[in-house]
Amino acid sequence: MKFDVITIFPEMVEDYKKISIIARAHAKKLIQIKAHNLRKWTTDSHQTVDDRPYGGGFGMVLKADVMIKAIKSVTGKTKSKKTKVILLTPAGKVFTQNEAKKLAKSDRLIFVSGRYEGFDERISSFVDEEYSIGDYVLMGGELPALVMIETISRFVPGVVGKSESVAGDTFSKDGKNANILEYPQYTRPEVLKIGKKTMKVPKVLLSGNHAEIEIWRADQALNKTKKVRPDLINKEL
Ligand code: ADE
DSSP states (O other): OEEEEEESOHHHHHHHHTSHHHHHHHHTTSOEEEEEEGGGGOOSTTOOOEEOOTTOOSSOEEOHHHHHHHHHHHHOSOOOTTEEEEEEEEEEEEOOHHHHHHHTTOSEEEEEOOOTTEEOGGGGGGOSEEEESSSSOOSOSHHHHHHHHHHHHTTSTTSSSOTHHHHTOTTOTTSTTTTSOOOOOOOSOSEEEETTEEEEOOGGGGSOOHHHHHHHHHHHHHHHHHHHOGGGTTOOO
16 A cells, blocks of 8 residues: 655655554555655745735645646556545545545555645645545644554554454444444553552453453443443444
């Protein structure tokens, strides 16, 4: 699986690539992440990537000519059906676990990341999909691109330990935990003393009774979901 990110901050992507599970997956060639500096496709001495909006208004807008050149160059002469160009924008379709699973069927994803106030709309006809990672506004598309890369990479065989740990995840449409949050987990020590507080691991987890543990976990997960994310209970994922 190949990921390309077109950005004016390639170092954000390059730094991320060096860390933990993503670095290992990269070293094993299960995934490949490449950052492309948008300024490479500018032609003026100031390497201008943005300009003022027609019609007036605040902020600067990413120029279509530079970005379209970048998209075409990164994509290459022939574009396979399994390559998708994705624009990151708060005005896009909301990215979810199921969208990640669908996108994981691609061979190559090219992320188009902007900074500033927005894009020249004419960029849209050169992208296949527009995604938002949630209803909030960031400074740019770099973090959304990395969020999507990390989520999608978890579906690439071999990237995370056991494949069932992805299939059973919360928010996976066909996972057994689809509409439910994770149950609480504990590890050693059994008794934890922090200042005046003493916190014990629930007894049932020490009982060795797997049937009871399973019931307890299901109960905890349901209660947590009702409390924190009641909207999930009857939601069609
Ligand atoms: N750029 C700025 N905010 C964003 C968001 N929430 N999702 C995707 N791209 C963005």
